[in-house]
Amino acid sequence: MRPHSFPQPLDRAALGVCFVAVVFTLLLLWGGDRTQAQVRDFTWQNRDVGADDRAFILAFNRLMDWASVAEHLKIEPPLEGKASWSGRRFAYTLTQPIPYGQTFKVSLEDAVSVPQGKPIKPFQGxxxxxxxxxVYLGSGVEEGRLILYNLTLQQKTFLSPPNLRVFDFQPYPAGDRILFSAGERGEQMGFDPQLYTVTTGLYFNAPETPRRQPRPVGEIALILDNSEYQNLRFQLANDGSKIVVQRVNRLQPADSSLWLLDENFQPRRLNQAAAGDFRIAPDNQHLIIAQGQGLAIVPLEPGNGKSDFDFLPQYGMVLDFSRDGRQVAAVKFNPNFSRSLYVVDIFGEHRELLTINGSIIAGQFDPKGEFLYAILTRIEGEGEGNYREVPYLALFDLKTKELFKLKDFDPQQELYLSLAPDGRTLAVDYVEGREIPDEVDNSDLYSETAPLNPSPSALAELPTDPQVSPPPPPQLPPQQHQIWLFPLELNQDKIVVGMPEPLAPGLQARWLP
Known part of the structure; x- marks a missing residue:
């Protein structure tokens, strides 16, 4: 019998599918893809963007005329940036840190696709x-309380309970928690803190991170007690992954060492003594310890390898690291008892900014690493009994090495400065028991210049108007710390410092990242 020559049902179905596919392909080749170009994804949509977020990406469903995209992209309020693209993705990279506390709208219309040249579907994001x-420590009647002040919402929140006296604190990088040391009020032991964390009630849904709701504000957790060891100083890593604590054995007071706490807060002894200050390096893998007249670089783990900051032992103190971790502001203690301020990069370039007979108390880079704010002192008076150090706030332009004096403070004050993550506000706290300036006219501040190693008379003073007689300035209670905010504006690569405004009684103010 001859085999059947007609196709089986399965074969007929397969042939039909192939025929339809061929026809569909021919139609596409003849008519082209008529789908309208549109934005498929916007990486910052409904996200909370911080200073470390530098670029957003628009993903399209087809190739675009990228010049038309760059031309028609609108951001309100405007943000300076540069455009780039690859494949079907368009990137916009900010050239200045994003200003905090604002809502931005992104729109794109009239951009065209290629090769058809047809306009895009309007996009709004x-x-x-x-x-x-x-976050700061209260002063006066709020002494020892840990306080959060949201300037965007104008809300003040107490994070620590009244029974705890907070000594020091550091925010976690996400801004959702604060690490702090505190002791019970009224204890006879004096300074004998334990380590805690407390929730801020905030959670910023950063780009490319899972969305979640913030935990309630004020949830306190004890992470390191003081039953066997007294806890002294501590440092939180930049990424929040580890904590280093200086501890002293209660039974053997000579037994002092550094301890490492991991993300689960499990303490592990490092067998590394620290008589002076210490801090965790930007790589989160090394520890910088002040030892005598120099600094030591110690790996936190045996296999961490070489540090980018092996040049630091020739310096005596670290003030700050730039945000990108490529620069460090350091102080050298000279044999003639003067002090020199340097900025050093990881490539080994050492730039001296000034040498003074006074003290170099604190310093902080601006977000782009182009300016350095510092608290310095100058010597006034001669002979025992007349000698005093007068602190002042200064600004260094790192490109020109110019120094600009911003404000004088009363002698022998405790001072603290903190620059906002967007670089637009400087918080300074100090004891001001005499007068608070009602007004400072510093519109011409940056027209003044100063030599590299200025004398007190050569420093540029903030101009004032002698023709106006201001009303008597208000008085602060004696020895009460006050936080002042200096608004800053970057104008043609120069920083213009605005009129300082009082915020609240407090000290050690720190901005959340």
Whole structure:
């Protein structure tokens, strides 16, 4: 019998599918893809953007005329940036840190696709920057309380309970928690803190991170007690992954060492003594310890290898690291008892900014690493009994090495400065028991210049108007710390410092990242 020559049902179905596919392909080749170009994804949509977020990406469903995209992209309020693209993705990179506390709208219309040249489907998106938030220790009647002040919402929140006296604190990088040391009020032991964390009630949904709701504010957790060891200084890593604590054995007071706490807060002894200050390096893998007249670089783990900052032992103190971790502001203690301020990069370039007979108390880079704010002192008077150090706030332009004096303070004050993550506000706290300036006219501040190693008379003073007689300035209670905010504006690569405004009684103010 001859085999059947007609196709089986399965074969007929397969042939039909192939025929339809061929026809569909021919139609596409003849008519082209008529789908309208549109934005498929916006990486910052409804996200909380911080200073470390530098670029957003628009993903399209087809190739675009990228010049038309760059031309028609609108951001309100405007943000300076540069455009780039690859494949079907368009990137916009900010050239200045995003200002905090604002909502931004992104729109794109009239951009065209290629090769058809047809206009895109109109796109609307939005995102917001993180809130402007300060955390500080209370002063006066609020002494020892840990306080959060949200300047964007104008809300003040107590984070620590009244029974705890907070000594020091450091925010976690996400802004959702604060690490702090505190002791019970009224204890006879004096300074004998334990380590805690407390929730801020904030959680910023950063780009490319899982969305979640913030935990309630004020949830306190004890992470390191003081039953066997007294806890002294501590440092939190930049990424929040580890904590280093200086501890002293209660039974053997000579037994002092550094301890490492991991993300689960499990303490492990490092067998590394630290008589002076210490801090965790930007790589989160090394420890910088002050030892005598120099600094030691110690790996936190045996296999961490070489540090980018092996040049630091020739310096005596670290003030700050730039945000990108490529620069460090350091102090050298000279044999003639003067002090020199340097900025050193990881490539080994050492730049001396000034040498003074006074003290170099603190310093902080601006977000782009182009300016350095510092608290310095100058010597006034001669002979025993007349000698005093007068502190002042200064600004260094690192490109020109110029120094600009911003404000004088009363002698022998405790001072602390903290620059906002967007670089637009400087918080300074100090004891001001005499007068608070009602007004400072510093519109011409940056027209003044000063030599590299200025004398007190050569420093540029903030101009004032002698023709106006201001009302008597208000008085602060004696020895009460006050936080002042200096608004800053970057204008043609120069920083213009605005009129300082009082915020609240407090000290050690720090901005949330």
């Amino acid at each position: 939005q995102f917001r920057s993180r809130d402007r938030v300060l």
